[in-house]
Amino acid sequence: MLLSTSSKTLNLTSPQVMGILNLTPDSFSDGGRFVARDAALRHALQMVRDGAGIIDVGGESTRPGADEVGEQQELERVVPVIELLRAELDCWISVDTSKAVVMREAVSAGADLINDIRALREPGTLAVAAESGAAVCLMHMLGQPRTMQQAPGYSDVTVEVLAFLEERLSSCEQAGIARERICLDPGYGFGKSLEHNYELLGKLGRLHATGLPLLVGMSRKSMIGQLLQRDVTERLAGTLAAHLFALSQGAHIFRVHDVKDMSDAIRVWQQAAHYQG
Ligand SMILES: Nc1nc2[nH]c(S[C@@H](C(=O)O)c3ccccc3)nc2c(=O)[nH]1
Secondary structure (H helix, E strand, O other): OEEEOOOOEEEOOOOEEEEEEEOOOOOOOOOOOOOOHHHHHHHHHHHHHOOEEEEEEEOOOOOOOOOOOOHHHHHHHHHHHHHHHHHHOOOEEEEEOOOHHHHHHHHHOOOOEEEEOOOOOOOOHHHHHHHHOOEEEEEOOOOOOOOOOOOOOOOOHHHHHHHHHHHHHHHHHHOOOOHHHEEEEOOOOOOOOHHHHHHHHHOHHHHHHHOOOEEEOOOOOHHHHHHHOOOHHHOHHHHHHHHHHHHHOOOOEEEEOOHHHHHHHHHHHHHHHOOOO
16 A cells, blocks of 8 residues: 655555654653754654654644644744755654644755645635645544534444545545545544544554555544553553554554554564464
């Protein structure tokens, strides 16, 4: 299975680790320690050495209740770092944004993948993504980050997430974005209760109905913390378990903070899976 841009292809026959590069002062787990650009570059270089095939650059915290970040502020955080990474790294670079202008400038600066938690529903984003030639990740979210965790409700979370992603898929195809450029993400932690998240993980295989690559991101999230009663610095074991379960269900891309640990876990899992009956 592959994920393509208009000029590059990512080979997904092997699991790909997406390393998180938070450039936000209020990002809930890194506490903004990577705001300085050289620190961001050093962290990205280390994540590539540790096995990351994609670096995900984010300038807007999507922490529930987080304040919206302005366009100019997000541009100033994200674009110079993507330029720096592009000059130094051969890996894929993704930009975690929902703003059309940030998508356009980030791809111009060298981003290969638009990672939009709002699945290209904001004004102008479908057109910008289509003309950018970049790959796209469409993620499910119920509501908006400020309110999404207040009382999320579904009749069948897996059915509804799949229906949402298929609707966004057809909007993308109508806008001229080829399926080969698209991967899908159930959006763990985005408008889901603890039970919704685990049902969505247990039934992740249902999303293969789309025939598209699946990206999952559960790293250090409350679905781990609430279940285990662990704070954000103590969620590595739970994060690895959740992502290896997703791998066993055929997921392709894993968005994590702890790249070295995820890379090691994948290698051990693959060594055993190689001999499976
Ligand atoms: N595609 C894709 N992009 C993503 N961006 C993020 S923000 C997330 C975090 O853990 O950084 C987060 C979620 C909730 C609160 C704070 C931070 N999560 C995803 C994901 O699950 N999938």
